[in-house]
Amino acid sequence: MNIEFTSAELAFQQQIRQFLNEKLPVDIAEKRKAGLYLGKEDQVRWQKILYKQGWSAPNWPVEHGGTGWTPTEKYIWATECALAGGPEVISFGLKMVAPIIYGHGSEEQKQRFLPDILASNAWWCQGYSEANAGSDLASLKTTAAQEGDEYIVNGAKTWTTLGQHADWIFCLVRTGAPEVKNQEAISFLLIDMKTSGITVSPIITLDGKPEVNEVFFDNVRVPVTNRIGEEGKGWTYAKTLLTHERTNIARVGLSKQRFARAKQLAKETVDLDGYLIDNPAFSQKMAEVEIELLALEYTELRTLSAVSTGAAPGPESSILKIKGTEVSQMIDELLVEIAGNYALPFVKEQFEDGFAGEHIGPETAANSAPYYFNNRKASIYGGSNEIQKNIICKAVLGL
Amino acid sequence: MDFSFSEEQQMLQSSVSKFVQKDYDFESRCGLVDSDNGFSKEHWQLFAELGWLMVPFTEEDGGLGGSAVDLMVVMEEFGKGMVIEPFLTTAVLAGGLIAASASEEQKLQLLGPLMEGKLQLAFAYSEPQSRFNLADISTTAELQGDNYLLNGHKAVVLNAEAADQLLVAVRTAGEQFDRDGISLFLVNTNTAGIAIQSYKTVDGFRAAEVRFDKVSVPAANLLGEAGKALPVIEKLIDRATLALCAEAVGAMEVTYKKTVEYTQTRKQFGVSISKFQALQHRMADMFIECEQARSILMMAAMQLDANQGIAPKAVSAAKSRIGKAARLIGQEAVQLHGGIGVTDELDVGHFFKRLTTVQFLFGSTDFHTQRFSRL
Numbered sequence: 001m002n003i004e005f006t007s008a009e010l011a012f013q014q015q016i017r018q019f020l021n022e023k024l025p026v027d028i029a030e031k032r033k034a035g036l037y038l039g040k041e042d043q044v045r046w047q048k049i050l051y052k053q054g055w056s057a058p059n060w061p062v063e064h065g066g067t068g069w070t071p072t073e074k075y076i077w078a079t080e081c082a083l084a085g086g087p088e089v090i091s092f093g094l095k096m097v098a099p100i101i102y103g104h105g106s107e108e109q110k111q112r113f114l115p116d117i118l119a120s121n122a123w124w125c126q127g128y129s130e131a132n133a134g135s136d137l138a139s140l141k142t143t144a145a146q147e148g149d150e151y152i153v154n155g156a157k158t159w160t161t162l163g164q165h166a167d168w169i170f171c172l173v174r175t176g177a178p179e180v181k182n183q184e185a186i187s188f189l190l191i192d193m194k195t196s197g198i199t200v201s202p203i204i205t206l207d208g209k210p211e212v213n214e215v216f217f218d219n220v221r222v223p224v225t226n227r228i229g230e231e232g233k234g235w236t237y238a239k240t241l242l243t244h245e246r247t248n249i250a251r252v253g254l255s256k257q258r259f260a261r262a263k264q265l266a267k268e269t270v271d272l273d274g275y276l277i278d279n280p281a282f283s284q285k286m287a288e289v290e291i292e293l294l295a296l297e298y299t300e301l302r303t304l305s306a307v308s309t310g311a312a313p314g315p316e317s318s319i320l321k322i323k324g325t326e327v328s329q330m331i332d333e334l335l336v337e338i339a340g341n342y343a344l345p346f347v348k349e350q351f352e353d354g355f356a357g358e359h360i361g362p363e364t365a366a367n368s369a370p371y372y373f374n375n376r377k378a379s380i381y382g383g384s385n386e387i388q389k390n391i392i393c394k395a396v397l398g399l
Numbered sequence: 400m401d402f403s404f405s406e407e408q409q410m411l412q413s414s415v416s417k418f419v420q421k422d423y424d425f426e427s428r429c430g431l432v433d434s435d436n437g438f439s440k441e442h443w444q445l446f447a448e449l450g451w452l453m454v455p456f457t458e459e460d461g462g463l464g465g466s467a468v469d470l471m472v473v474m475e476e477f478g479k480g481m482v483i484e485p486f487l488t489t490a491v492l493a494g495g496l497i498a499a500s501a502s503e504e505q506k507l508q509l510l511g512p513l514m515e516g517k518l519q520l521a522f523a524y525s526e527p528q529s530r531f532n533l534a535d536i537s538t539t540a541e542l543q544g545d546n547y548l549l550n551g552h553k554a555v556v557l558n559a560e561a562a563d564q565l566l567v568a569v570r571t572a573g574e575q576f577d578r579d580g581i582s583l584f585l586v587n588t589n590t591a592g593i594a595i596q597s598y599k600t601v602d603g604f605r606a607a608e609v610r611f612d613k614v615s616v617p618a619a620n621l622l623g624e625a626g627k628a629l630p631v632i633e634k635l636i637d638r639a640t641l642a643l644c645a646e647a648v649g650a651m652e653v654t655y656k657k658t659v660e661y662t663q664t665r666k667q668f669g670v671s672i673s674k675f676q677a678l679q680h681r682m683a684d685m686f687i688e689c690e691q692a693r694s695i696l697m698m699a700a701m702q703l704d705a706n707q708g709i710a711p712k713a714v715s716a717a718k719s720r721i722g723k724a725a726r727l728i729g730q731e732a733v734q735l736h737g738g739i740g741v742t743d744e745l746d747v748g749h750f751f752k753r754l755t756t757v758q759f760l761f762g763s764t765d766f767h768t769q770r771f772s773r774l
Binding site: 158 | 525527528529530531532535554555596598599600601602606608666667668669672675677678730733734737738740741742743744748751752755756759763765766768769
């Protein structure tokens with residue numbers, strides 16, 4: 001056992017820091033550090049900087065444009081980037097559909113789709129959940145009936161994050177006859193959002209933002225060549241992604257950055273006897289969150305270390321999802337508490353791109369409550385924390 | 400010991416409950432939140448006609464008795480519909496301050512119109528730096544001839560935009576954190592030098608930043624004795640805190656019941672998700688939290704009415720315990736609803752928001768836990 005990074009890893013860390021220092025736009029980093037949102041333009045601007053550097057897809061194989069970093073190097077990258085205020089890349093293209101395309105797609109599909117994903121020329125969104133297929137995703141009802149060399153897609157997807165910006169959507173659809181067992185009738189389709197018959201309808205979340213959408217399919221014609229792999233294997237492909245190494249699922253870097261901000265603010269916030277950081281109840285809470293975050297960081301490092309020695313990451317990644325979202329939600333609450341009375345004002349315009357006016361109260365307080373409200377989603381999406389515990393019970397504890 | 404409501408209290412409860420059920424469905428509330436005024440003036444007139452605006456006041460002041468238990472009855476029902484009319488701000492808090500500190504002449508001038516629904520008030524006390532410390536006041540009032548000149552910045556003043564008059568806590572003597580030297584002024588919102596920057600709050604109410612720049616106020620607008628206002632402010636904040644706790648208990652009851660109902664209708668894996676024991680126990684916890692909250696609320700209301708020295712401690716106990724319950728019930732309601740719980744379109748998310756802000760209004764859960772241990 002050795003807790004230190006190797007000298008090569010330390011050199012890598014220096015290289016990352018230098019890059020971030022030189023190339024991360026200050027305006028983007030400041031927005032992130034104040035807990036504000038980024039619009040599409042900021043997000044794409046950053047991802048194109050990464051592309052230019054050759055770092056937009058650390059999780060991809062080198063032959064398709066990956067970086068060839070070790071798991072530890074990927075971890076260093078994610079952590080340093082978050083601490084500097086660098087946004088995470090939008091995962092739908094680079095982290096979710098790309099591995100399925102290079103893992104199970106045809107040569108033609110790889111050549112057609114991967115370059116635009118790598119360069120952030122195409123914005124992807126996800127069409128998995130449906131109104132009645134959430135935790136029980138396999139019960140999805142959107143159908144794709146083959147007619148000649150096309151599928152006719154009908155149905156509705158929901159919780160499609162940032163679908164309003166998307167050029168493409170990847171969908172799980174039902175291709176088999178109704179009597180076929182649920183999972184074996186599901187296929188994986190790539191659908192151009194410009195196809196006629198697709199309607200995107202925003203769902204306003206608790207922070208007042210149109211972050212997620214419903215996507216309706218009314219006789220949408222999709223070439224059969226847009227199907228990934230075999231018909232009826234879509235569920236298997238989607239599932240390999242879930243058990244596949246999901247880089248940065250615990251979002252330790254982001255939580256570290258946000259925790260550091262909370263700690264700094266607590267030092268500056270006047271409380272009854274001095275500063276908030278000196279309040280025994282508050283400092284106890286801060287310490288507990290920090291300790292939980294430390295444990296999480298080492299759980300992630302252990303997982304990475306196992307991967308780098310060749311072991312396949314198993315359902316332990318469920319721990320990272322559960323504790324990662326719990327820690328981030330604890331930090332949300334610290335930030336709301338720090339904001340105090342200024343957690344109350346809700347001035348929507350403050351969160352619009354290009355807002356130049358003065359914030360009500362401190363800028364760091366403005367988004368504290370909306371962020372807290374919205375981030376309750378974290379323990380719900382991507383397989384709710386209850387589903388994650390079911391996975392642990394079944395796959396680890398053998399119950 | 401008697402935990403039952405009097406006949407009058409039962410009637411009051413039933414009339415407020417009917418109003419919330421009939422006129423305060425979620426859609427109507429959303430309409431009011433988004434309206435220019437931020438609440439319904441018609442509802443406010445109805446409150447006056449039904450005598451609800453008289454509830455916080457003693458019979459001597461022209462009210463219905465002013466017991467904390469009566470107040471609890473009204474606020475709990477309001478909580479079930481997340482009523483946004485400024486009953487707590489205008490009637491309980493600002494009205495209460497007037498009743499407790501104003502001269503007979505001032506009362507005559509103000510309390511009648513208030514109870515008739517013709518006067519809106521706001522209480523401007525917190526400041527950008529003050530958090531929950533009621534003695535942390537740096538807004539000043541200096542006597543110049545027959546007038547006081549007010550200077551300073553009051554933060555997150557609820558109902559300031561709609562208010563005809565502001566009650567302002569200012570410093571007439573002493574240093575920023577001194578308990579002595581705090582005075583209360585009645586200030587017309589039209590007075591020159593007042594700037595009101597109004598906004599919505601995250602839970603759908605209205606508040607404002609109120610800035611005073613050499614605002615001239617007649618010395619006759621002083622409420623009570625100069626420099627001695629803090630004890631009365633604390634007393635009324637305690638009362639408002641109790642009212643807020645009652646609102647929270649009403650909101651919690653609706654929230655856990657809606658969650659139970661939802662899990663019975665939501666089917667996944669071929670069954671209602673209410674069949675999963677992992678979820679059942681969590682709903683049992685929500686119920687337990689709600690009942691513990693209700694118990695301590697009743698204790699605090701009765702202590703306030705008994706008017707023994709223990710009342711402030713009882714209020715802090717209630718606020719602390721209810722803050723904890725509000726947190727758990729709000730968060731669990733969203734989690735058990737899943738994605739739909741995080742949307743603006745379902746009422747549960749809005750109950751969650753209100754159950755969040757009640758944890759911080761008039762002092763956070765930690766603040767009241769610590770106050771409890773100090774008192």
